[in-house]
Amino acid sequence: MSDDIDRISLTLPSSMVERLDGIVDDWEYDSRSEAVRDSLRDFFADYEWETGGGGHHHGTIVIVHDHHVDGIADDLQTIQHEMAEAITSVQHIHLSHDTCMETLVVEGSAGDITELANRLRALGGVQQVKVVVVDE
Secondary structure, eight states, X not given: OOTTOOOOOOOOOHHHHHHHHHHHHHTXXXXXXXXXXXXXXXXXXXXXXXXXXXXXXXXXXXXXXXXXXXXXXHHHHHHHHHTGGGEEEEEEEEOSSSEEEEEEEEEEOHHHHHHHHHHHHTSTTEEEEEEEEEOO
């Protein structure tokens, strides 16, 4: 164990310990500690995002839309061009005859990423928008 790691004690109900142990086994973690560290990283990233933590963020925006809606492809592309400084990469996938999914890799301020997601949500034909932000 590294010198810069502190040992703490954690008190949990037995049902949570059983569930944690099941996940540790299922996801093949080396230990409970490693699983808890992963969970805390997500917890910290969520906290920073939700409290408007300043700084630069990285993540993805996933959009599911009906590609038969008139103008949806042009509208998506227009928004992506207008907000290109926040978009690193775009992937377009055909989920079915009627439905497409786009995954945008994004980086920038919380305000820029939120603005982009909200503009995408407002489009007719967009069925779902999910934002995932991670720590560096």
